[in-house]
Structure formats: C-alpha cells, structure tokens
Amino acid sequence: MRELVFALAYEPGCNRVADTLAAHPDARIRSLSLHATADRLWRVDHATGSADALDALEVAFLESDYDADCLATDDCGATQTTEVVDRSADTLVLYSYWERTPACVSVPHLAREHLGEGLLFDTRNEGGHYTWRIIHPGEGDVAAFFDELETAIGNCARLELLRSTDTAGSQGLDGAGESLPAAQAAALDAAVEHGYYESPRRVDVAELATHLDVPRSTLTYRLRRAEEYLAKAYVSRERPNVPT
Incomplete structure (x- = not known):
C-alpha cells in the first residue's frame, strides 16, 4: 500500500468553508469518515474552534453553495444534504451526503478513477489549507491524478505535494513518525x-x-x-x- 499526502491552498473567495477557516485561525475540521462510490459521496466531519467560528462554519456548510468536496466552479446540479449531528460549545459534527452529476468532480472521485478501488481517505482543513491523506494500492497513475486535479481546481487553489511513500511506519496526519515535508x-x-x-x-x-x-x-x-x-x-x- 502507498500513502499520498497533499494540500490544497484555496485563494480567497473560491471556497466559503476555506474562507471561514482562514478568518478563524483557531478552527479546524477533521474527517471522521469519508466514503465514495462512482456517483455518491458521504462523510462525517468533526470541527473544533470558538463558538463564533463554529457558528460561521455551520452557516458555510448549511446555507452556502458548498457541495461536499465538489471542485466544479459553477453549479453542477448535484444533490447535497448536510446535517448537524452534534453541537457543543467548542465542537461541531456534520454529516454530508452528495449525489454527483456528470459535471461534478471531487478529490475522492478523481482518486477512484486514477488510483483504484479500496481507497482510504483522511482529511484536515484549517487556515485555508485542505490537507488530504489517501491510502491506495500503489498500482494507479498518481501523475494523471494530479494532472486532472490541477485542471479541476484551476486558479482557485494551489496544489502542494507533501508526501508520497509506502505506508510502513507512517502514523497519519498527526503522527510523529512522519518525516518533515x-x-x-x-x-x-x-x-x-x-x-x-x-x-x-x-x-x-x-x-x-x-x-x-x-x-x-x-x-x-x-x-x-x-x-x-x-x-x-x-x-x-x-x-x-x-x-x-
């Protein structure tokens, strides 16, 4: 198995969730679960931060045009459902479900197309940087995945490769066993x-x-x-x- 870690650094005005996180440096979002099929995506996210930050994030998820990980710059016609699972003074847990259309594109769906089936996803979103960790079989085309991802994000974000290596010895986005990029x-x-x-x-x-x-x-x-x-x-x- 291989591990691929990269970050998307969003430009202001391109992604309301990223803008909200950039405006609230104390806040961060971590995926608890993320799954994708050929035409669907569902995930559970855990957000932490001040009450003001969580209020703004809740609005960004529930009331904006944010579709779970959709990279299309225009309305792609996807069916998006987001619900608040839990909310406390410093924690917000959200469930998102998304049915894509032919015009939709997302990181998980691009990964499935180029890296194969049986992928594991782990994400962290903070300060305008959306960091992805993907565990994949190692038999796909990583270069083609990045080429199509860069085309999809266009001028809205910068793509930064952090690590591509075997999974042996890796401890995830928070693990001290990683090397410093x-x-x-x-x-x-x-x-x-x-x-x-x-x-x-x-x-x-x-x-x-x-x-x-x-x-x-x-x-x-x-x-x-x-x-x-x-x-x-x-x-x-x-x-x-x-x-x-």
Missing part, C-alpha cells in the same frame, strides 16, 4: 535564520512571508505543522515507558 522544513529554517523565534522577534510572520514570497496564510500553515511535528516527536522521544 520539504516546504515545512524550509519555512522553519528561514524562521530560525531571520530571528522569528528569538525574543523579541527580529521579524514577524508577514515580513517572513514577504521574504519567502509566499502568502502569509501558507507560511503560517507550514510553521504550525512543522511545530506540531517537532513537539510530537519530542514528546514521543522523551515520554518515559510506564509499566501497565
């Missing part, structure tokens, strides 16, 4: 070199983003993921073995 490592190197982590800081994130010629949201995302990786790697290494 090159883009995140470069962001971390630049942050250290330019004094972002010094006290007081010699450069802020906006200045660092300008120096690297990347959007501020992209740099913030990369630094956050790199810091998360390093923290989890440190805790995993330092945690003592406690007998059970």
